[in-house]
Amino acid sequence: MGKLVKYPDGSIREVETKKVKKTKNITKANLGESFETEINESNEYYLNKGIAAIYKKPTPVQIVKVDYPARNKAKIVEAYYKTPSTTDYNGIYKEKYIDFEAKSCRELNFSFERIYDHQIRHLERIEKLGGIAFLIIEFSSIDEVYILPSNLLVEKYEESLNGGRKSIPHDYIKDNGIIVERGFAPRLDYLKAVDKYYFKKK
Amino acid sequence: MGKLVKYPDGSIREVETKKVKKTKNITKANLGESFETEINESNEYYLNKGIAAIYKKPTPVQIVKVDYPARNKAKIVEAYYKTPSTTDYNGIYKEKYIDFEAKSCRELNFSFERIYDHQIRHLERIEKLGGIAFLIIEFSSIDEVYILPSNLLVEKYEESLNGGRKSIPHDYIKDNGIIVERGFAPRLDYLKAVDKYYFKKK
Numbered sequence: 001m002g003k004l005v006k007y008p009d010g011s012i013r014e015v016e017t018k019k020v021k022k023t024k025n026i027t028k029a030n031l032g033e034s035f036e037t038e039i040n041e042s043n044e045y046y047l048n049k050g051i052a053a054i055y056k057k058p059t060p061v062q063i064v065k066v067d068y069p070a071r072n073k074a075k076i077v078e079a080y081y082k083t084p085s086t087t088d089y090n091g092i093y094k095e096k097y098i099d100f101e102a103k104s105c106r107e108l109n110f111s112f113e114r115i116y117d118h119q120i121r122h123l124e125r126i127e128k129l130g131g132i133a134f135l136i137i138e139f140s141s142i143d144e145v146y147i148l149p150s151n152l153l154v155e156k157y158e159e160s161l162n163g164g165r166k167s168i169p170h171d172y173i174k175d176n177g178i179i180v181e182r183g184f185a186p187r188l189d190y191l192k193a194v195d196k197y198y199f200k201k202k
Numbered sequence: 203m204g205k206l207v208k209y210p211d212g213s214i215r216e217v218e219t220k221k222v223k224k225t226k227n228i229t230k231a232n233l234g235e236s237f238e239t240e241i242n243e244s245n246e247y248y249l250n251k252g253i254a255a256i257y258k259k260p261t262p263v264q265i266v267k268v269d270y271p272a273r274n275k276a277k278i279v280e281a282y283y284k285t286p287s288t289t290d291y292n293g294i295y296k297e298k299y300i301d302f303e304a305k306s307c308r309e310l311n312f313s314f315e316r317i318y319d320h321q322i323r324h325l326e327r328i329e330k331l332g333g334i335a336f337l338i339i340e341f342s343s344i345d346e347v348y349i350l351p352s353n354l355l356v357e358k359y360e361e362s363l364n365g366g367r368k369s370i371p372h373d374y375i376k377d378n379g380i381i382v383e384r385g386f387a388p389r390l391d392y393l394k395a396v397d398k399y400y401f402k403k404k
Contacts, residue, residue, distance in 0.1 A: 053327055055288055058262035061278065076263065079278040086257055090292060092299035095332030099294075125255055130297030 035104040035138045035145075039089065042186035046093075052191060054091030054098060060084050086122050093191060094199065097131035099123065100147075104138040108170040112160050120157050123150040132198050136180065136190055139170055146177035147193045237306040237340045237347075241291065244388035248295075254393060256293030256300060262286050288324050295393060296401065299333035301325065302349075306340040310372040314362050322359050325352040334400050338382065338392055341372055348379035349395045 036056070046052040065078035087101040101123070103114055115135075126133040133150035148168070156168045178193040238258070248254040267280035289303040303325070305316055317337075328335040335352035350370070358370045380395040 047327075050327075050330070053324070053331055053333075058260040058284075058286075059265070060260035061263045061265070061281070063261070063263070074283055076281040076283070077279060079263070079281055081276055081278070082260075084260075092301075092328060092331045092333045095299070096297070097294035097299040122255070125249075125252075126294060128252070129255055129294045131255075131294045 035140070036088075036102060038182075038187045039102055039136070039190070042188045042190065043089075043091075045186035046191060052091060052093040052098070054089055054093065056089050057084070057086070083116065084119070087119055093132070093194065096198075097126065097129075098194070099126045099131055099133045100136050102136045102138075104140050106140055108139060108141070109167040110135075110137055110173070111167040112157060113166070120154060124154045127151060132194060134194075137173060137177075142170075143182075144170075144174075145180040145182070145188060145190070146173045147180060147190060147197065148173055148177040149197055152176055237342070238290075238304060240384075240389045241304055241338070241392070244390045244392065245291075245293075247388040248393060254293060254295035254300070256291055256295065258291050259286070259288070285318065286321070289321055295334070295396065298400075299328065299331075300396070301328045301333055301335045302338050304338045304340075306342050308342055310341060310343070311369040312337075312339055312375070313369040314359060315368070322352075322356060326356045329353060334396060336396075339375060339379075344372075345384075346372075346376075347382040347384070347390060347392070348375050349382060349392060349399065350375055350379040351399055354378055 040056060043052075043054045043056070046054060060082040061076075061079045062082045063076055063079045065076070067075045067077050069075055087099055089102065090097070090099040092098065099122075101115060101119055103110065105111075105114075123133040123135070127150045135148045135150070135153050136145065137148060138145045153168075156164075156172070160166050178197050180188055180190045180193045183189055242258060245254075245256045245258075248256060262284040263278075263281045264284045265278055265281045267278070269277045269279050271277055289301055291304065292299070292301040294300065301324075303317060303321055305312060307316075325335040325337070329352045337350045337352070337355050338347065339350060340347045355370075358366075358374070362368050380399050382390055382392045382395045385391055
């Protein structure tokens with residue numbers, strides 16, 4: 001979803017890189033667009049249809065120095081990536097607060113090194129407060145996308161802290177998560193998967 | 203709440219500036235802390251008490267150039283402030299999605315030049331989707347804080363677009379908004395004002 005950068009705390013994180021210019025017609029190049037772009041475009045679709053308002057949070061940056069080369073212009077000349085306090089996306093759907101982290105994996109497992117402890121705790125807290133919280137995960141090598149509800153993510157994470165496996169295998173996510181289908185509009189109908197898990201039970 | 207900067211679209215906006223180091227004891231200097239700091243500290247209180255999870259969104263920045271002075275370090279050397287897509291704060295409270303913009307005014311009125319059209323439309327949309335949306339406003343010269351629900355903000359804004367007053371006077375906000383009291387913990391108990399308006403009616 002971006003460039004991999006080593007953070008001051010030693011972790012390896014993805015950072016935002018300049019966006020590729022979009023073309024309007026669906027071509028093979030478009031199909032290769034990033035997972036993040038797919039989510040953003042789906043959110044635009046949901047927003048325009050009045051279905052949901054879900055936004056990606058800006059990349060947190062610590063601004064150190066700003067120049068004013070012209071009266072009307074502020075140019076940031078020294079800044080650093082900051083550790084995000086929360087997750088990538090949040091918003092409102094069916095009157096509920098919705099919150100999730102998005103990850104794309106080349107390997108057939110999701111390593112807990114890819115997510116901060118406080119991000120998992122954030123998702124756990126949201127669930128406790130009555131919100132919808134999950135991980136949306138793409139296995140890019142096999143072109144599959146799933147939603148993994150926060151309670152399952154937390155359960156596996158706790159296991160990992162107690163000597164268990166440090167990652168969640170694809171098989172577990174396939175069996176316990178909810179598959180997200182790719183389509184034309186929206187590109188990634190992940191709210192359909194949200195419906196299946198969070199709104200069918202009642 | 204920050205430095206005033208002219209944006210590429212010609213509007214004057216506040217931008218994040220480096221935070222003043224906090225002291226632990228309550229002194230007169232603390233009382234002079236920014237409105238934004240008060241909201242952030244109140245949010246920390248709400249979070250720690252398990253009452254709500256509400257965060258300020260990072261300042262949106264368009265990153266143009268990143269240097270890697272050392273293997274482990276990414277230094278942003280060219281970036282620009284971007285127009286925010288949404289509002290300052292959002293989160294979850296009483297299972298509801300909550301979303302607001304915060305403004306501090308020296309004058310005894312709130313000018314519509316201080317907020318983007320799309321931010322007002324965003325608040326309007328959130329209300330329509332069943333969320334809690336408002337403007338929280340400080341009149342710093344008289345030390346008063348109010349919540350102005352989005353429906354009233356939108357109504358006044360529509361009037362301004364149709365030849366009406368281009369600002370909302372303090373008197374209107376005093377009569378129609380909900381006052382927010384300052385205290386010790388939380389510093390600014392704005393969720394009490396939210397309760398009065400959004401949860402008492404039912």
